[in-house]
Amino acid sequence: MNMKAPRGTQDLLPGTTEKWQYVEAKFKDLCNRFNYSEIRTPIFEHTELFQRGVGDTTDIVQKEMYTFTDRGDRSLTLRPEGTASVVRAFVENKLFGLPSQPTKLFYFGPMFRYERPQQGRMRQFVQFGIEALGSADPAIDAEVISLAMSGYQELGLRSLKLVINSLGDSESRTNHRNALISHFEPHKEELCGDCQLRLEKNPLRILDCKKDSNHPAMETAPSILEYLNDESKLYFEAVKIHLDQMGIAYVVDKNLVRGLDYYNHTAFEIMSEAEGFGAITTLSGGGRYNGLVEDLGGPETPGIGFALSVERLLMALEAEGIELPLNNKLDCYFVALGEKASSEAVRLTYELRKAGIQVDKDYQDKKFKAQFKSADRLNAKYVLVLGDDEIENKIVNVKDMNSGEQEEVAFEQLVSYLQEVLRGGK
Ligand code: HAM
Numbered sequence: 139m140n141m142k143a144p145r146g147t148q149d150l151l152p153g154t155t156e157k158w159q160y161v162e163a164k165f166k167d168l169c170n171r172f173n174y175s176e177i178r179t180p181i182f183e184h185t186e187l188f189q190r191g192v193g194d195t196t197d198i199v200q201k202e203m204y205t206f207t208d209r210g211d212r213s214l215t216l217r218p219e220g221t222a223s224v225v226r227a228f229v230e231n232k233l234f235g236l237p238s239q240p241t242k243l244f245y246f247g248p249m250f251r252y253e254r255p256q257q258g259r260m261r262q263f264v265q266f267g268i269e270a271l272g273s274a275d276p277a278i279d280a281e282v283i284s285l286a287m288s289g290y291q292e293l294g295l296r297s298l299k300l301v302i303n304s305l306g307d308s309e310s311r312t313n314h315r316n317a318l319i320s321h322f323e324p325h326k327e328e329l330c331g332d333c334q335l336r337l338e339k340n341p342l343r344i345l346d347c348k349k350d351s352n353h354p355a356m357e358t359a360p361s362i363l364e365y366l367n368d369e370s371k372l373y374f375e376a377v378k379i380h381l382d383q384m385g386i387a388y389v390v391d392k393n394l395v396r397g398l399d400y401y402n403h404t405a406f407e408i409m410s411e412a413e414g415f416g417a418i419t420t421l422s423g424g425g426r427y428n429g430l431v432e433d434l435g436g437p438e439t440p441g442i443g444f445a446l447s448v449e450r451l452l453m454a455l456e457a458e459g460i461e462l463p464l465n466n467k468l469d470c471y472f473v474a475l476g477e478k479a480s481s482e483a484v485r486l487t488y489e490l491r492k493a494g495i496q497v498d499k500d501y502q503d504k505k506f507k508a509q510f511k512s513a514d515r516l517n518a519k520y521v522l523v524l525g526d527d528e529i530e531n532k533i534v535n536v537k538d539m540n541s542g543e544q545e546e547v548a549f550e551q552l553v554s555y556l557q558e559v560l561r562g563g564k
Contacts, residue, residue, distance in 0.1 A: 146253070146261025158264075160462045161448055162246055165266050165289055172285050174244040174268050179223040181248065185213040190433055191222030193399025195340040197348075200332075202251040216250035220267045221400065221427065221443055222434070228271055229436035240272035249447075258418040258450050267424075267445030271431065274440040276373055279404040279426060280380035286408055286422055286444050287386055290451070294460040297412040298421075300386065303394035303405045304374035305425070306366045311402060314365040315341055325355045345395045361392035370403065377404050400427040404442065410450075412457035421454055422446030469560055470520045471513035472499035475506050479524040486522075486534070486552065493553040495560065497522075513539070520556065 143149055150158060169176070185205050192198050204216040217223055224243055228234065233241045249265050268285060270278050283300065290298055305311060318341035326334055330349040337344065344350065345359060366374065381388055388406075396405045405425035424444020431439035455462065470490065474483040483499050490497045498516065500509045513521045523535040533546045536555065547555045 144261070146255035146259075148260065148262075156464050156466070157452060157462055158448060160464055161293065161451060162266070164293060165244070165246070168285060168289050168292070169244045169268065172242070172281065174242040174270075174285075177224055177227060177243040177245050178247070179217075179220070179227050179245070182214045182216050183223055183226065185215040187222050187226055187434070188215055188218060191225065191400065191430065192219065193340070195336055195343050196397060196399055198251060198397065202253055204250045204252060218251045219249055219398070220245050220247070220265055220445060221269060221398075221430070224267075224269045224443075225271070225430050225434050225436070225441065228269075228439075229431060229434055234272065234431075234437055234439055240270050240278065242268070242270045244268045256418070257416045258453055260447075260449055264448045265445040266448060267443055269441060269443035271441040272439050273442075274428065276376035276404075277380050279377045279442050280384060280386075282424060282442050282444055283381065283406055284384055284386060286424070286446065289446075290408065290421070290454075293451070293455060293462070295410070295412075295454055295458055297410055297454075297458060299409045299411050300388040301391045301394055301407050301409065302377070302381075302388050303362070303391055304366060304370060304377075305362055305395065305402050305405050306370040307373075307402060308429070310362065310366045310370045311342075313367075314360065314362045317360040317365060318342065318344070321359055322355060325353065328353065328355075340399065342395055343399075345393065346397050362395075363390075363392045373403055396423060396425055400430045400433075401425040402428055406444070408446075410454040410457065412454060415454060415457040418450070421450050467517040467519055468498060468513075469496035469518070470498075470522055470556060471509075471516060471518035472497065472522045472524065473506065473509040473513060474499070475523075475525040476529075478529050479526065482529055483522075483524050486524075486549070490553060490556065493557065495553070495556050520559070522552075
């Protein structure tokens with residue numbers, strides 16, 4: 139019997155989940171400032187969606203999908219990424235018909251890829267992503283990139299490298315494709331089986347083959363930048379100008395092609411340059427995907443987005459030695475001595491919680507000293523002491539654990555007293 143979490147998955151336990159919540163809150167706040175709204179789509183979709191959306195010849199579709207047949211004989215797939223699902227939802231729910239365009243969406247959620255697990259590469263991982271649908275303005279390409287960069291920077295990351303490229307429009311891509319075929323054709327027999335197929339179906343995919351990456355023909359392969367038509371060149375220039383205006387540094391890498399088929403024009407990745415980050419340095423990636431909405435049955439709508447994984451983000455924070463400012467304190471802890479006091483503590487704890495105050499108490503019949511230890515361990519700001527004397531006088535002895543000062547507070551004053559001191563008013 140195998141009772142372990144499946145390979146490539148992990149449990150996130152208290153102590154770690156707080157980091158995840160912090161990161162999520164940061165990106166939600168950022169999306170609010172950039173005016174992106176949250177979308178939640180199903181974890182599984184019809185398999186065709188990814189075959190069409192992500193592309194039949196990609197590694198993701200060919201090798202990495204968790205596909206299963208349900209009891210109704212449908213082929214379903216656990217989503218390997220978010221863009222295809224978001225575009226499907228955009229089309230199905232006719233979001234293109236809403237008066238305010240572009241439609242700017244964000245999502246958080248688990249994605250699934252059957253990859254060889256290693257540090258930073260999981261079979262279940264959590265992506266945060268955004269998609270802006272309905273604008274072909276290069277300024278929105280820069281907006282998407284700036285949101286990604288701001289998120290990392292506001293969390294404290296410094297060793298970042300933004301890499302951009304243009305994959306051009308369909309005319310440029312067709313010309314580049316033909317050039318790639320002529321270039322690789324003489325080497326066909328030396329390439330791996332997958333690449334031999336890719337040569338016919340999608341030669342661009344050869345450039346991100348893991349097996350053939352050291353083949354000499356890779357180095358000399360024609361770059362898309364040499365095949366950009368004037369329109370694509372202008373578009374790329376405009377994106378770069380906007381990034382310059384925002385003061386966002388980047389390097390152009392003509393070999394950046396991305397592993398999903400829907401991209402055209404702007405493509406980008408953000409890498410960590412922190413020492414000790416590990417072999418996989420890509421923190422996030424994205425790009426423009428004009429044409430995907432039509433491919434999935436919608437009206438002509440340009441789109442651009444990006445996604446990052448929280449796993450790699452947390453690795454980068456660790457590599458740069460960044461501690462998130464987590465609140466690991468508890469507002470109050472009740473220490474009660476004797477049966478009557480314990481019973482009264484139950485009532486008062488509930489009162490305080492209803493009033494919005496964070497409070498906990500002992501549930502293990504611990505001795506007085508041990509209860510204080512628990513309060514210490516939980517980093518309580520205030521310890522509320524309740525013994526026979528206090529019960530008699532209907533007061534609580536409130537100890538400020540920071541200053542060591544104690545104050546007697548009447549039962550009926552307890553809520554307002556704690557609200558005030560916790561707000562920093564006393
Ligand atoms: P992607 O490059 O396949 O793009 O994935 C985006 C990010 O997800 C990666 O940069 C990486 O941080 C993370 N990631 C991918 N695979 C794994 C894994 N096995 N374990 C941990 N993290 C992983 C996309 O998914 C596109 N949908 C991005 C996009 C949105 N393009 C336009 N809009």
